[in-house]
Amino acid sequence: MRKSILLVVAVLLGLFVARPGFSQAKLKVLFMPGVADPFYYTMEKGIKAKCAEMGVDLTVAEYPKAWGPENQVPILQASVARQKYDLLLIAPTSTDALKAPLKAIYDKGTEIITVDTFIGDGDYSKKSDYSFPLSYIGSDNELGGKLMAEHLAKMVGEKGKVFCEATNPDASSVQGRVKGFKAGIAQYPNMQVVGVEWCQDVQQKAQEQTLAALQKNKDIVGIFGTNVFSAQGSYQAVVNAGLTGAVKICSWDATQELIGALKKGQVDLVLAQKPGEMGSLAVDWGVKYLKDKKNVKVPKKVLPGFEFFTRDNVNDPAMQQYIYQ
Amino acid sequence: MNAADAGAGAEFSPQAGRARAGTFFTSGPGRALARNWAACFLVVLLVVFSLTGTNFLSVVNFQNVVHLQTLPLLLAAAQTFVIITGGIDLSIGFVAGLASVVAAKLMQLPLSAGWPVGEVIVFGAAGALLLSLVPGLVNGLVITRFKVPPFIATLGMWGIANGVALKLCQGFPVAGLPDALPRIGNGYLLYVLPGSFVSFFDKPAGFPDARVRELWRLVPFSLPFILVVLGVLAFVLRRGRFGRHTYAIGGSMDAAVRAGIDVDRHLVRIYVLSSALAGLAGVFNVFQTGIGNYTTFSSMYELFAIAAVVIGGASLSGGKGRIQGSVVGVLVLAFMENGLAISGVEPFYRYIAVGVLLVIAVVIDKLFPDLF
Numbered sequence: 156m157r158k159s160i161l162l163v164v165a166v167l168l169g170l171f172v173a174r175p176g177f178s179q180a181k182l183k184v185l186f187m188p189g190v191a192d193p194f195y196y197t198m199e200k201g202i203k204a205k206c207a208e209m210g211v212d213l214t215v216a217e218y219p220k221a222w223g224p225e226n227q228v229p230i231l232q233a234s235v236a237r238q239k240y241d242l243l244l245i246a247p248t249s250t251d252a253l254k255a256p257l258k259a260i261y262d263k264g265t266e267i268i269t270v271d272t273f274i275g276d277g278d279y280s281k282k283s284d285y286s287f288p289l290s291y292i293g294s295d296n297e298l299g300g301k302l303m304a305e306h307l308a309k310m311v312g313e314k315g316k317v318f319c320e321a322t323n324p325d326a327s328s329v330q331g332r333v334k335g336f337k338a339g340i341a342q343y344p345n346m347q348v349v350g351v352e353w354c355q356d357v358q359q360k361a362q363e364q365t366l367a368a369l370q371k372n373k374d375i376v377g378i379f380g381t382n383v384f385s386a387q388g389s390y391q392a393v394v395n396a397g398l399t400g401a402v403k404i405c406s407w408d409a410t411q412e413l414i415g416a417l418k419k420g421q422v423d424l425v426l427a428q429k430p431g432e433m434g435s436l437a438v439d440w441g442v443k444y445l446k447d448k449k450n451v452k453v454p455k456k457v458l459p460g461f462e463f464f465t466r467d468n469v470n471d472p473a474m475q476q477y478i479y480q
Numbered sequence: 481m482n483a484a485d486a487g488a489g490a491e492f493s494p495q496a497g498r499a500r501a502g503t504f505f506t507s508g509p510g511r512a513l514a515r516n517w518a519a520c521f522l523v524v525l526l527v528v529f530s531l532t533g534t535n536f537l538s539v540v541n542f543q544n545v546v547h548l549q550t551l552p553l554l555l556a557a558a559q560t561f562v563i564i565t566g567g568i569d570l571s572i573g574f575v576a577g578l579a580s581v582v583a584a585k586l587m588q589l590p591l592s593a594g595w596p597v598g599e600v601i602v603f604g605a606a607g608a609l610l611l612s613l614v615p616g617l618v619n620g621l622v623i624t625r626f627k628v629p630p631f632i633a634t635l636g637m638w639g640i641a642n643g644v645a646l647k648l649c650q651g652f653p654v655a656g657l658p659d660a661l662p663r664i665g666n667g668y669l670l671y672v673l674p675g676s677f678v679s680f681f682d683k684p685a686g687f688p689d690a691r692v693r694e695l696w697r698l699v700p701f702s703l704p705f706i707l708v709v710l711g712v713l714a715f716v717l718r719r720g721r722f723g724r725h726t727y728a729i730g731g732s733m734d735a736a737v738r739a740g741i742d743v744d745r746h747l748v749r750i751y752v753l754s755s756a757l758a759g760l761a762g763v764f765n766v767f768q769t770g771i772g773n774y775t776t777f778s779s780m781y782e783l784f785a786i787a788a789v790v791i792g793g794a795s796l797s798g799g800k801g802r803i804q805g806s807v808v809g810v811l812v813l814a815f816m817e818n819g820l821a822i823s824g825v826e827p828f829y830r831y832i833a834v835g836v837l838l839v840i841a842v843v844i845d846k847l848f849p850d851l852f
Contacts, residue, residue, distance in 0.1 A: 191646065191651045192651060193651060193652050196650070196651055196652070218651070220642075220777050221776075221777040221778060324827075324828075350824075352821070352827060353827050355778040356776050356778050357776055357778055357779040358769065358773060358776075359548070359551065359765075359779065360779070362548060363545075363548050363814075363817065363818065364821060366544045366548065367541075367817075367818050367821040367822050368821070370535050370536070370538070370540065370541045370544065370822060371533065371534055371535055371821070371822045371824075373535065383653075384776070387653070387769070387771075391662075391666075391768070391769055391770075394662065394666060395544060395547070395548075395666055396540075396544070397683075397695060397697055410652070410653075411652070411655050411656075412652075412653055412655040412771055415655055415656065419659075480652075
C-alpha cells in the first residue's frame with residue numbers, strides 16, 4: 156500500500172518535472188519600437204500576426220514619443236525589469252548608446268534581434284563588442300537611396316538639379332539614404348544635388364525648407380524626401396510653389412497619405428520598405444532558433460528589399476500589401 | 481515699431497536719463513532704436529539676405545514665408561496674451577495638433593455619409609474650434625482655483641493634449657479629407673500671366689503644367705485671414721478694457737485685485753483665448769496641408785512662440801508685450817531661417833543663430849528695462 160502510494164507520487168513528480176521537456180512554456184517575446192510612427196505600427200502588425208501563428212507570447216513595449224536613446228532606454232529597461240523575455244526584437248535608436256543596455260539584457264539570457272536599425276556598424280558576423288545579437292533584419296538604406304536616385308533620374312530624363320529633404324542628421328538610417336542618393340545621382344554627369352536639409356521630422360519645417368530651396372534654385376526638377384514627414388512637407392511646398400507636375404517628387408515609406416498623393420499626381424514615386432515583413436521574419440528566425448538552438452543557423456543579416464510604387468502599379472492588387480497601415 | 485511709438489520714446493527721453501545720462505540710448509533716435517531693435521534687426525536681416533541670397537528679395541519668397549508663418553503667428557499671438565499676464569502656456573503646440581486631428585476626424589465621418597463638402601468642412605472646423613476651448617478652460621481653472629503655477633498646469637495639458645491626439649489618430653496623420661481643403665488653404669486671390677491674363681481665385685482651367693513657372697500668384701488667402709485676426713487681437717489688447725486688465729494683472733497682481741479687477745476670472749479667459757487661438761492654428765493647419773497632423777515632439781511650437789514673443793519685446797515677468805512686437809519676433813525667426821537657407825548656410829549654424837538671438841533679446845530687455 157505504502158509502496159504503491161510512493162510509486163504514484165514518484166510517477167506524478169516525474170511527470171511534473173519532465174513536463175517542461177515535453178511541451179515548453181510559451182516563449183515570451185518583447186518588441187521595442189524606435190518611435191511612435193506608421194512604420195513601426197506596421198511592423199508591430201507583422202510581428203503580432205507571426206507570434207499568433209507560431210504560438211508565442213508577445214509584449215509590445217511603450218512607443219517612445221521621440222527618436223533617441225534618452226527616450227528608448229528607460230522604456231526598455233522598465234520592460235525587462237518587469238519580466239524576463241526569451242527574445243527581444245528592438246529597433247535601436249543609437250548605434251552606440253544601445254550597446255551596453257542590450258549587452259546587459261543579453262547576458263541575462265535574452266536573445267536579441269535588431270530590426271530596422273542596428274548597433275555598431277550592423278555587421279554581427281565578425282567578433283566585436285556588439286556582435287552578440289542573433290541577427291539584423293532591416294533595409295539597406297544606402298542601396299535604397301541609390302535605387303531611388305536611379306528611378307528619379309529616369310523620370311527626369313537624366314538631367315537637372317535635384318534636392319534632398321532629410322530628417323534627423325543623427326540617425327544611421329537617414330544618413331544612409333542621403334549617402335546612397337548622392338552616390339546614385341553622381342552617376343549622371345548632367346545631374347546635381349543642390350542641397351540637403353534636415354527637418355527633424357517636422358512637416359511644417361520640411362515645407363519651409365523646400366520652399367526656400369525652390370526659391371534659391373528655380374530650376375529644381377526633382378526632390379527626394381527621406382521619410383513620411385519630409386516627403387509630405389516637400390510635396391506641399393511644391394504645391395505651394397505652384398509647381399505640381401513640373402517637379403518630380405520621390406519619397407520613402409508607403410504611408411496611406413503618400414499613396415493617396417501618388418494617385419492624385421502630387422508625388423511620383425514611393426519606395427516601400429517592408430516593415431511588416433521585417434517583423435515577421437524577425438519572429439520567425441528568433442523563435443525557430445529558440446526552439447532548436449543546435450540546428451538552426453540564423454543569418455547575421457536579413458534584408459527584405461524594397462518595392463517601388465508608381466502611378467502605373469499603385470492599383471495593382473499584388474502591391475497593396477506593401478502600403479503601411 | 482511705428483512712427484508714433486518712436487515719437488513717444490523721444491518725448492520721454494529727458495526724464496529717463498537718470499541712470500545712464502548722456503549715453504546714446506537716452507537720446508531720441510537712440511531710444512527709438514533700442515525700443516524697436518527687433519524691427520530694426522529685421523530690416524537689417526532683409527537687406528543682408530537680399531545681397532547674399534539668390535532670389536531672396538522677391539514677392540514670391542516673402543509671400544511664401546508669411547504664408548507658412550500663419551501657424552506660428554497665431555501661436556505667438558496666443559502666447560503674447562498669456563505672457564503679458566506673467567504666465568506661460570506650454571500646451572498651445574499640442575492643442576493645435578489636437579485641434580488638427582479632431583477637425584480631420586470630424587470631417588471624415590460626415591464625408592463618408594455623403595454630406596456636401598462645404599458642410600463637412602464647416603462642421604469639422606467648428607467642432608475642433610469648440611473643443612479647443614476645453615484645454616484652456618481646464619488650464620485656467622487649475623491655475624486660479626488650485627494656485628498651480630502656469631508652467632506646471634500647462635505642462636500637464638501639454639502631455640494630455642498630445643496623448644489624446646495620438647490616441648485619436650493612432651499615430652497616423654489623418655488622411656482622406658476633401659481636396660477642397662488644401663486648395664482653399666494654399667489658394668491665392670490673383671493669378672497673373674504677365675501680358676496675357678488675370679484670373680481670380682484659381683488658375684484658368686487647363687493651364688499647362690509646363691508653363692506654371694511663368695505664372696504669378698499674388699496675395700495668398702492666408703494673408704487677409706491672419707491680418708484680420710492679428711488686427712482684432714492687437715485692437716483688443718491696446719484699446720479695450722480686456723487689454724487694460726491684462727496689462728494690469730501682469731504689472732502687479734495685488735494692484736489689479738485692489739483696483740477691483742476679477743483677476744481669477746480674467747486669467748481663465750486669457751487661457752481660454754490662448755487655447756482657442758491654438759485651436760484656430762490647428763484648424764488652419766488642416767487647410768494648409770489637407771491632412772490632420774498631430775504635433776511631433778520635435779516641432780517645439782510652444783518654445784518658438786515664446787522665443788518670438790520675447791524677441792518682440794515682451795518680458796517673461798509680465799506686464800509688457802505687444803502683438804505687433806510678437807509678429808516682428810516671428811518674422812525675425814522665419815526670415816533668419818529662410819535667408820540663411822537661401823544664402824546656402826549649413827543648417828546647423830542656424831540653430832546657433834536662433835539661440836544667440838534669443839539670449840541677446842533678453843539681455844536687451846534687462847539692460848533697458850524702462851524702454852518698452
